Amino acid sequence: MGAYLDHAATTPLRPEAREAWLAAGALVGNASSVHGAGQRARRALEDARERIAATLGCEPIEVVLTSGGTEAVNLALKGLWWARSAGRDAVALPDGEHHATLDAVEWLRRAEGARVTPIALDERSRIAPAAFDSALSDPRVAVATALVANNETGAVHDAPALATAAARSAVPLHLDAVAAVGHVGVGFRRWRGDAPDGAGLVALSVSGHKVGAPVGTGALVVSRTIAPQALLHGGDQQRGLRSGTQDVAGAVALATALEIAERERESEAARLTAIRNRLIGRLRAAVPELEVLGDPERTLPGTIHLHLPGATGESMLFLLDQHGISVSTGSACQAGVSEPSHVVLAMGRTEAEARQVLRISLGRTTTDADADALVAALPEAYRRLTVPGVRSGARS
Numbered sequence: 001m002g003a004y005l006d007h008a009a010t011t012p013l014r015p016e017a018r019e020a021w022l023a024a025g026a027l028v029g030n031a032s033s034v035h036g037a038g039q040r041a042r043r044a045l046e047d048a049r050e051r052i053a054a055t056l057g058c059e060p061i062e063v064v065l066t067s068g069g070t071e072a073v074n075l076a077l078k079g080l081w082w083a084r085s086a087g088r089d090a091v092a093l094p095d096g097e098h099h100a101t102l103d104a105v106e107w108l109r110r111a112e113g114a115r116v117t118p119i120a121l122d123e124r125s126r127i128a129p130a131a132f133d134s135a136l137s138d139p140r141v142a143v144a145t146a147l148v149a150n151n152e153t154g155a156v157h158d159a160p161a162l163a164t165a166a167a168r169s170a171v172p173l174h175l176d177a178v179a180a181v182g183h184v185g186v187g188f189r190r191w192r193g194d195a196p197d198g199a200g201l202v203a204l205s206v207s208g209h210k211v212g213a214p215v216g217t218g219a220l221v222v223s224r225t226i227a228p229q230a231l232l233h234g235g236d237q238q239r240g241l242r243s244g245t246q247d248v249a250g251a252v253a254l255a256t257a258l259e260i261a262e263r264e265r266e267s268e269a270a271r272l273t274a275i276r277n278r279l280i281g282r283l284r285a286a287v288p289e290l291e292v293l294g295d296p297e298r299t300l301p302g303t304i305h306l307h308l309p310g311a312t313g314e315s316m317l318f319l320l321d322q323h324g325i326s327v328s329t330g331s332a333c334q335a336g337v338s339e340p341s342h343v344v345l346a347m348g349r350t351e352a353e354a355r356q357v358l359r360i361s362l363g364r365t366t367t368d369a370d371a372d373a374l375v376a377a378l379p380e381a382y383r384r385l386t387v388p389g390v391r392s393g394a395r396s
Helices: 015-025 036-056 069-082 099-112 129-136 159-168 188-192 248-286 313-322 342-346 368-386
Strands: 063-066 090-094 115-119 141-147 172-176 200-207 218-222 291-293 303-307 357-361
Touching: 015 248, 036 063, 036 218, 036 248, 063 069, 063 248, 069 099, 069 141, 069 172, 069 200, 069 218, 090 099, 090 129, 099 115, 099 141, 115 129, 129 141, 129 159, 141 159, 159 172, 159 188, 159 200, 188 200, 248 303, 248 368, 313 357, 313 368
Parallel strands: 090 115, 090 141, 141 172, 172 200
Antiparallel strands: 063 218, 200 218, 291 303, 303 357
């Protein structure tokens, strides 16, 4: 009996989002056209933008629709860098960020001469607000970025404190909420507070397929107080920040999925936390050697990050997949690349430990039967990799 336990990579398309997507996709007309068909598409688009803004706690004009989280992150970081103040040439970067952020900043370093101001994680993969504040006090920092919740360990950071630190240092801040939205109450305006124009929290990225919208949908919230430079040119849509014919159907589906995810957020958090806690207890009883990484108190309700001493995560993934159980070793954006988890390394662990991790992520379709399937398969898979007689094929 199999189980899909990789919701952090992508979660199933919601039926309501699919229906909204197909219905909006039947509309004929470009939302930038002035004729009646175009204006009908425009009304559907702007209604969706208003609904997205209401869910994320921002103004509709601040919602820039994108093709997903990676584009949103790149637009935020590169756009803010290109619009930086004179004399500022550094990016403040926590060590455990998603590869969309790490790779975008690395490109800025290579291509644009950006300096990188690293910010260490603690042993639970948390960003310490004091360390963040200290890094941003450097007057050369042009842009700061941080995850709202770590996509591997599930540790939830103190977003309001990070935003306050950025405002205090007059640094524009991008928050990556891709892993958090639908699980954490996201409030762009609330987190931004009374920050001065162009500083503090100015950008926030989300991705549709993490909440049950179609792959290829997402958004970047961009404060009205700042004007990052665009990645794409050719039409001046969306405040000139993201040119191109806008995806009306994708926007409607994204709005629908975000609304439902927010409406269900508290009840789903309670349900998934209960399954998660029972699952951890049962796995610990079956495999006493395993260790749960991350922050046990402030964590995403459905994420479990395991260290399995002596067993590589890649091998565990393969054996569990033979039982029809889908998990991951970390970010799906690095799928197919055998490398140690940079998040685990940032927590002060060894390279060997960073290769011995498994991420289990629950979602709205997860049931107790899925947990039962994992408990039935994981201990035997672990023994096959760590007990010599079992590993060689002999019976114990």
